Amino acid sequence: MATYKGIQGYTVQKLSSDPTASKAEGQLWYNSSSGKFKIAVAGAGVWATGGSLNAGRSYGVGTGTNTAALFAGGQPPYTAAVEEYDGTSWTETADLNTGRSNATGQGTQTASLFAAGSTPPVSALTETWNGTSWTEVNNINTARYGLGGAGTSTAALAMGGKEPTADLVEEWDGTSWTEIADLGTARYYLTGFGTTTAAIAATGNIPGSPYSAITESFDGTSWTEVNDVNSARQNAGSSGSQTAGVLFGGETFPYAITGATNTWDGTSWAVGNPLATARYGLQDGSIGTASATLGIGGTPVPAAGAATEEWDGAPVTAKTVTVS
Numbered sequence: 191m192a193t194y195k196g197i198q199g200y201t202v203q204k205l206s207s208d209p210t211a212s213k214a215e216g217q218l219w220y221n222s223s224s225g226k227f228k229i230a231v232a233g234a235g236v237w238a239t240g241g242s243l244n245a246g247r248s249y250g251v252g253t254g255t256n257t258a259a260l261f262a263g264g265q266p267p268y269t270a271a272v273e274e275y276d277g278t279s280w281t282e283t284a285d286l287n288t289g290r291s292n293a294t295g296q297g298t299q300t301a302s303l304f305a306a307g308s309t310p311p312v313s314a315l316t317e318t319w320n321g322t323s324w325t326e327v328n329n330i331n332t333a334r335y336g337l338g339g340a341g342t343s344t345a346a347l348a349m350g351g352k353e354p355t356a357d358l359v360e361e362w363d364g365t366s367w368t369e370i371a372d373l374g375t376a377r378y379y380l381t382g383f384g385t386t387t388a389a390i391a392a393t394g395n396i397p398g399s400p401y402s403a404i405t406e407s408f409d410g411t412s413w414t415e416v417n418d419v420n421s422a423r424q425n426a427g428s429s430g431s432q433t434a435g436v437l438f439g440g441e442t443f444p445y446a447i448t449g450a451t452n453t454w455d456g457t458s459w460a461v462g463n464p465l466a467t468a469r470y471g472l473q474d475g476s477i478g479t480a481s482a483t484l485g486i487g488g489t490p491v492p493a494a495g496a497a498t499e500e501w502d503g504a505p506v507t508a509k510t511v512t513v514s
Contacts, residue, residue, distance in 0.1 A: 202218055203217075205221060208221055214508070217229065226510045226511070234463060235451070235463060236501075237463060237485070238499065239498075239499060243261065243487060243497075244281075245496075246487065248489040248491055248494075249263075250291065250473050251293050252473030253297040253299070254299040254477055256483055258276065258277070259274070259275040259478075260273075260275075260283075261487070262319075263290050265291035267289075268291055268308065270289030271289070272285055272319075287325075288313070288317070288326075292335035292336045293306050294306060294339035294346075294475065296340065296475055297475075298342075298343065300321035301321065302318070303317075305346075308335040312352075312353045314330050316329055316367070328367065330348060331360055331367050331368075332369075334352055334353050335351060335378075336395075337351035337380075337474065338351075338391050338394070339382050339475055339476075340383055340384040340385060341389070347359060348367070349380065349382050350377050350380050350394060351378050356373075359373060372413075373391060373406060374406055374414070375406065377396045378394060378424075380392065380393055380424070383428050383429055383435050384408070384431055384432040385431070387409065390408075390432055390454065391405070391413070392405040392419055392426075392454075401443045403423075417457065417458045418459070419437060419452055420450075420459050421442060421450055422442065423441055423442045423443075425472070425489075426439050426472065427472030427474075428476070429478055433455070434456065434480040434481070436481075436483060436503060437451070437459075438465055438501070439488060448468055449464035449468035451463060451465060453480065465499055466499060472485055472486060472488045473485075480503055481503030481504050482500075483501045485498070
């Protein structure tokens, strides 16, 4: 008869208590106190309630991580408000120079980019954040709003957007914007994540058509259409990399608010546990990773506009092994 040691090359550990599950993923052990074999396995992603924004709003820009985030701008009204998150609560910090909504941005809590948006009218302004204050820098080439984004504060993409063309993509190098390869499908109110050489652009509103489930992948040179999101929508939030992403919330056609969550594994989308509060107009920009991110703000305001939810993409738990 085959043994665990013969298959794995080592014996099962005998422990008096269970180790921390998150640090023991994939490990098997024998709990001598309970007389049970245990294994640490990852479960389905879940949302948990986080600290509420001081000023509820939608269509802002979020950057950073799930324990050190920045949330800037939004509406109503077209606000310059900026808040910082420490994993528990939000604190107001220095305002943007120009308040606006439906912008795009990337970065960290101490180094972020905020570009374009609606003031109104439509804006081309770009500002950078150094952890203390905002500085106006070189404008994006084409003023627009409802963009998707990817990258960092010094290497970012601005994808699509409304007015005047919805297939336009520009790249930020830390100093200036340059127009690069257009999206395959023009759209606005889309969402994106990844880097300037490995990005994902998903969902959105195709001009003259219903909402979209289209996903495109960027390799630094061109866009390729890949597998669609499970449900078409606009104004969703998202985070992650080209090989591991999460997309949440949004507005489905015709005009229904959703809390749907979908996860991306680099090839296809799967259905995950929904947001506790269905909403659209969540933050643009990537916060954290596909397994640890935030869903911030959204419409309707004020009911959803101050809400923060924290996503744990794969909580690890210790499960008893049934021996038969």
